[in-house]
Amino acid sequence: MWFKNIKAYQITQPISLDDDDLQNALSENAFRPCGKQETATMGFASPFSQSGKESVMFHKVQERYWITVKKQERILPAVVVNAELAEKVAHIEAETGSPVGKKAQQDLKQEIMHQLLPQAFTKNSYTHGFISIPDNLVVVDASADGKAEAYLALVRKAIQSLPVVPLARRSLQSELTHWLTEGTPEAISLLEEAELKSVDDMESVIRCKNQPLDSDEITLHLDSGKLVQKVGFEYRDVLTAIIAEDGSFKRLKFTDRMKEENEDIPKDQVEARMDAEFALMSAELCQFLDYIRKELKLVE
Incomplete structure (x- = not known):
């Protein structure tokens, strides 16, 4: 487990984590697969999921808590949706002899996505990070702000509080x-x-x-x-x-x-x-x- 990118944050107020409480909090917000009509889901997964140890929701070494977030997305390529839409629009226009307006096309597109979504492939991704209590640091393995902020938001929701600011609050x-x-x-x-x-x-x-x-x-x-x-x-x-x-x-x-x-x-x-x-x-x-x-x- 070697991080490839770092978004680092400083903890601004003292926090403490109890192992049992943290296990329960992460378990209550555990990852679940996408439902048939869901485009994405996100939740906590075991850092050791690759080794089959799914029940342990975090790993701790010297007050450094390794927490993993798993995200699943349904992959529905725009080219597939647009091709299906073009076919339906052409069929309707051939039958009615009238063009299909933009609003009607948007409704058709939503209907197509609703029909195709359950058949779409899913993609899983993981975001790893850790909270270091002694160092007042949160470190996320992410290259984009959005991914890091989504991770922080989920952790904050689970443990109720995570007061952090970016490592650098000004340009360097x-x-x-x-x-x-x-x-x-x-x-x-x-x-x-x-x-x-x-x-x-x-x-x-x-x-x-x-x-x-x-x-x-x-x-x-x-x-x-x-x-x-x-x-x-x-x-x-x-x-x-x-x-x-x-x-x-x-x-x-x-x-x-x-x-x-x-x-x-x-x-x-x-x-x-x-x-x-x-x-x-x-x-x-x-x-x-x-x-x-x-x-x-x-x-x-």
Whole structure:
């Protein structure tokens, strides 16, 4: 279990979680499959569902609670609906000799979707995240705000309260630009990837990859007033990622050294490997995020 993207949030008020209460709360909001006329459903699932341990609704390591949300969607391609609609409209117009109006077509479309929905395939997706009580952090493995916010909303509904704010409540453009112009914090080293954006009305964007960020070309763009929107970096010998000006992290990769720490656990012991990976990953992520919020002065 290695997160690939991070949306991180700071807990603003002390919270406590009781294991039995949390198990009951998540079970009451457990995932259920889509009904015949439902386009999507979402609920909690066991983090260990792949190993067959469906009844345990969360996993805890040193007050870090791993909670998983499962979503099921019915896949009804627009091209299928539109083809069926076009056929029905053509049939009606041939019979009546009159065109079918927009309102009537919308009604027909809803009728078609109602008929086809029970036959539609379903797609399952999972959103993983964890609450770290000692670090006052909630970390969600999501690249989009909407997905992360849906996760937070469901957790908040289940446990009644989850007072959080984004890790960064302001743009980090200035700080990330400082990394290129003045140097990075001690534990951070830059990779050869960045996105720069001008602050004028043109809002021109420069994206570079496999480009030394201390090169004359990049310096020229910085001197012209462009600010850093995203930049690739490595944190110690732990992970690499792209940090964006909104404080999110994408394309997160843990180093081989990190992943090799659990190589002594047999691959057929799925639950044991997932437990060990979560323990290692969540601990390192909390240390990393604490370092970032202190260096960038994001502490509440």
